[in-house]
Amino acid sequence: MQKTLNLLTLTAAAGLALLTLSLPSALAETPRPGLLSAGDYAGGPLGSELQPGRVQPGNGAVYRVGKWPTYTAELAAGPGRDATLGNCSMCHSVTYITQQPPLPAATWEAEVHKMIKAFGAPIQEATAKEIITYLQTHYTPDTRKE
């Protein structure tokens, strides 16, 4: 589909070029001072989203919206990633990790313990250590890359 679209764009562009060439020279040389770039199109449906459909009768007094979409960030690759993804995602997406600024190693340790103590996350001590090491390896001021 995208290929077809690009092909069409190319064909149209070629046609336009031919048309330009066949115009009288005075018009073809219209000055465009300061013009740095024009006719620059990106391929693919960048930024497009589906429109919502019409609300339908027949649901009584139910006020309903669609499912909540997710836009979950990717975690850095490395040992402990699966334990982090699996345990943290019980209550929240790992976007909670990536949205933080780089945090000191001690802060990550405190955060994991807060999840266990204040929020009741059922995480064993050995797994907690694995998660803390993973976070400290990828998300401190010294280690964070993305």
Place this chain on the structure above:
Amino acid sequence: MDRTLHRREWLTLAAASTAALIARPAWAVVAAQAETPLQSFTGPGANPFWNSVGPYVTYPQKSPLLRLTDRPIQLETPRAYFRSAITPNEAFYVRYHLPDIPNAIDLKTWRLELTGNFKRPLQFSFDQLLREFRSVDIAAVNQCSGNSRSYFQPRVPGGQWGNGAMGNAMWTGVRLRDVLARAGIDKGTVQIQFEGLDHGPGPEGKGSHRFIKSWDVHEPILDEAIIAYAMNGEPLPMLNGFPVRLVMPGKFATYWTKHLTHIRALTTPDTNFWMYPAYQIPDTPNGSTTPEALKAGKVKLVPIGHVNMPVRSFIIDPDDSAPVVHGLPTVIRGIAFSGMGGIRKVEVSTDGGQTWKAAKLGRDLGRYSFREFGLAWKPELPGLQTLAVRATDTGGHVQPDTGVWNPGGYLWNKIERQQVLVLGA
């Protein structure tokens, strides 16, 4: 000669027609195909941008907003929406603590339930709230306690909001006191507790299971609070608390319970996680302390409900998404508000804070509302120029030129600066 004429015409046009400026498209909002996307995180230094750096995302009933987190949902309002004193519902920021956010609510079976130490425990249907109580309107700013947290130094963990975790709406609803009076608060009640329909998968008794907030029964804010069923004349968007939410004018949004369903009269003080240790601020004049004092255990903490929102002001235009032109008149404009009284004065500086000029204030929508301001400006120097804005409220509070620090990342209200690129034509 010819050139001068054109220039004069253009200047007259620009000066006479602020309408043209108002109709300016929101460049910052149409950057879906930005040539250079923003970095994906900021820190360990302060976030250098007005908003947080997350991508635009779309949600039911919402315009594209900036993602902080996707489960639970936290979305920030892009800067351009603050050009007007009223924030549109579809652009109003979203902040949840727990992931089980309502997708569907049946108004036939939904009830506002008053339980606990009331003389007559009661339930109200949505229809009863509409018919049996006098309705009131109030324009009030809803601001997340952690708004602007990403400017803290050193950075603190939590939602890394820029300045867009705030919004102002015309709220319509019923007085909380009228509803409480119908049930009759019984002797021995010390606090009134509020809970909405949103919840989480965590174990009972933990902060990951329920989000609950409470007030001492004699708090004056309970006299001002309303239970709102409309926002800017429309039903509340689901993500802003449909069918009803608490409106607590002047207080931070943590107390503005969404999807409000339970009101309980308590005979013992609420000790749940969301009252303590969450949402605590240092008991100092401006809620500020240092990491060292905190570590030494010298800091007394109190719930953030003890204070009203400090005075703030924001430059919305010009922003840093496009340059302005040397010699071409423009308008510096934005909004100001205070939870401690209305806005008395907004001053703008075009030289980085050395000299200040009073801006013209927009329509007064009430003491808890955003107040628009504007100041005509003809940039005289090409290059990078620094604008600044500071507001004074009717209580005489002025914004400070230093940032606060506390472990929660709350109460930021430092004077805002905006670097603007002036093109030499």
